[in-house]
Amino acid sequence: MTQVLAAGTVPAYPIHLTAPPRPDRPSRWLWLVKWLLIVPHLVLLVFLWAAFAVLSVVALVSILATGRYPRAIFDFNVGVMRWSWRVSYYSYGALATDRYPPFTLADVPDYPARLDVDYPERLSRGQALVKWWLLALPHYLILGAASYAAVRLADRVGEADLVWQTGLVGMLTLIAGFALLFTGHYPQGLYDLLIGISRWVMRVTGYAALMTDTYPPFRLDQGGQVEPQDTSYPPVAAQPAPPAATWTAGPVTAVVAGAFAVVLGLGLTTTGGVLVAAPEDGYVTSPTLTVDSPGYAVATEAALLEGTAVDEALGLVRVRAEATDGDEVFVGIADARDALAYLAGVRHTVLRGALPGNDLQRPGAQPATLPQQTAIWLASSSGPGRQAVEVEARPGSWVVVVMPTDGSAGVRADVDVASTLPWLRPAAGGLLTVGVLLLLGGAAAVALGVRSASDGQPR
Known part of the structure; x- marks a missing residue:
């Protein structure tokens, strides 16, 4: 109508x-x-x-x-x-x-x-x-x-x-x-x-x-x-309403500032709570990524870690891999130059980011030496089921390599990366503390603003 x-x-x-x-x-x-x-x-x-x-x-x-x-x-x-x-x-x-x-x-x-x-x-x-x-x-x-x-x-x-x-x-x-x-x-x-x-x-x-x-x-x-x-709409008998409030600049400013403090406090406490709950077994773990290659290995691009506080920022770094078909799998972390030298002439896939379609396929043949028999690894693990390697983060350029332990072609494994992030719990505690203070202060400011406006009502 x-x-x-x-x-x-x-x-x-x-x-x-x-x-x-x-x-x-x-x-x-x-x-x-x-x-x-x-x-x-x-x-x-x-x-x-x-x-x-x-x-x-x-x-x-x-x-x-x-x-x-x-x-x-x-x-x-x-x-x-x-x-x-x-x-x-x-x-x-x-x-x-x-x-x-x-x-x-x-x-x-x-x-x-x-x-x-x-x-x-x-x-x-x-x-x-x-x-x-x-x-x-x-x-x-x-x-x-x-x-x-x-x-x-x-x-x-x-x-x-x-x-x-x-x-x-x-x-x-x-x-x-x-x-x-x-x-x-x-x-x-x-x-x-x-x-x-x-x-x-x-x-x-x-x-x-x-x-x-x-x-x-x-x-x-x-x-x-x-x-x-x-x-x-049925008619309603007129009843005296409470007197209108007086919203001058002072009460309005108090309420607006308090409301923003409450919103910000909710955001900080939520973020702090998520950070507290994020670690699993002491690690913050990435989503699982399935990697595969028709060749003999899957390698990451070189990850460059710089600065004197790398260990304080990342703490321990863990990489886990498990073959999707249940076969034995090898996972290792090596200096980028050593890894590139080992994989030179080996058919393998280089991962470039998490999005599909960006990987590089390197032509070549079978590796001359099985990965577990090579001494280039900073840390390595091999065998059936889920294999994990843990290293302390340090400056340098590093590569993660996943291969079958028998050196055969065809790699498919579920991989995740994790770090202990030593700063995470103190940061989460700080966010929770500041968030709670903002919530309390914001609520007080809102209450004072509303009270002030109510007190300004004509009697």
């Missing part, structure tokens, strides 16, 4: 996105440079949306515990959505005004783009657990499918790269921009459509952010002003 909104209608859905009935006769040319003019807003919105995400988690916990959305957090998150809508209306979400958006979370009554959300007295605990990922899924699919349809349409006319970055709204705004450029007029129908899409997106955003239990309508309410009265 699609309808154009008339002025003076009564709002029904608790998330109200409003705009003038017509655009503000924007400039022909200014839209070409608005991408530069909105950079300060985009930088701030990155931080604000990070805080929005962190505070939404806090709100979820509060709803599960009390059934209420904390008013100060509610006002902050509404302010972030409001700020984003103003920037979108000015720039490439509509291009409908040349009046620069204000830098504030608060409502600006005389700005053409406005957004407000009715504060919910009570919220469902059960819905809070599923609405943002399950109940809102049909809306995600519809809005995502609309963007994908725009991509496919543009792909047929050779503009896939451009539209893939902008999506449906970006493509429609680009059309509006060219209409302004060549005619000086903004198509009214296109304006109504863009406002309707933004209204739908903001309704879904507010619902997914737990701001209302009222399910968003599957309806494209086009045009400016406010939503029409919808009898599908």
Whole structure:
């Protein structure tokens, strides 16, 4: 169902996105440079949306515990959505005004783009657990499918790269921009459509952010002003809401800084935990790689280790190999010059990276001496099953060689490489410590910011 909104209608859905009935006769040319003019807003919105995400988690916990959305957090998150809508209306979400958006979370009554959300007295605990990922899924699919349809349409006319970055709204705004450029007029129908899409997106955003239990309508309410009265929503008796919070620069800065500290702390603690769990038997082991050659050996490219702290950086290095057919296998590590001299004239494969197709095939004949009878190896092992060699990392140029022990042609083995990395546990401990401190400090900053905004509420 699609309808154009008339002025003076009564709002029904608790998330109200409003705009003038017509655009503000924007400039022909200014839209070409608005991408530069909105950079300060985009930088701030990155931080604000990070805080929005962190505070939404806090709100979820509060709803599960009390059934209420904390008013100060509610006002902050509404302010972030409001700020984003103003920037979108000015720039490439509509291009409908040349009046620069204000830098504030608060409502600006005389700005053409406005957004407000009715504060919910009570919220469902059960819905809070599923609405943002399950109940809102049909809306995600519809809005995502609309963007994908725009991509496919543009792909047929050779503009896939451009539209893939902008999506449906970006493509429609680009059309509006060219209409302004060549005619000086903004198509009214296109304006109504863009406002309707933004209204739908903001309704879904507010619902997914737990701001209302009222399910968003599957309806494209086009045009400016406010939503029409919808009898599908039962009337709710008006109840006094808690007073609005006062989000001045100080509380906003505290919450944003705290939210970023929380996000960074989560990243550091997760990384530290992964590093702690990574070692297996004291080694950090690579994925198993199957190597094969029609010749008599498989050798790596020379690995150059330089510096006085190689042993401290790598510790012990281990190479394991196991023939896939169960036959005996030889694995050895040698100086690159000695290995090249041994393999000179021997048919073998040189591995060049982990990607297939880059290996070098060296022609030649059978080796004159079996590998286990040669004294060039820094460390070697041979026999049935998995064979392993361990060496202490040291400066030099080194090659790993895998061969059948009987010197026959045809090599196929599963190989992995590992290192003890002595610095890993201290680094993991440092990351965990810093991460926990950031989590605690960030949580404290968020709490202080919310408390300060709440204390600033008019009594």
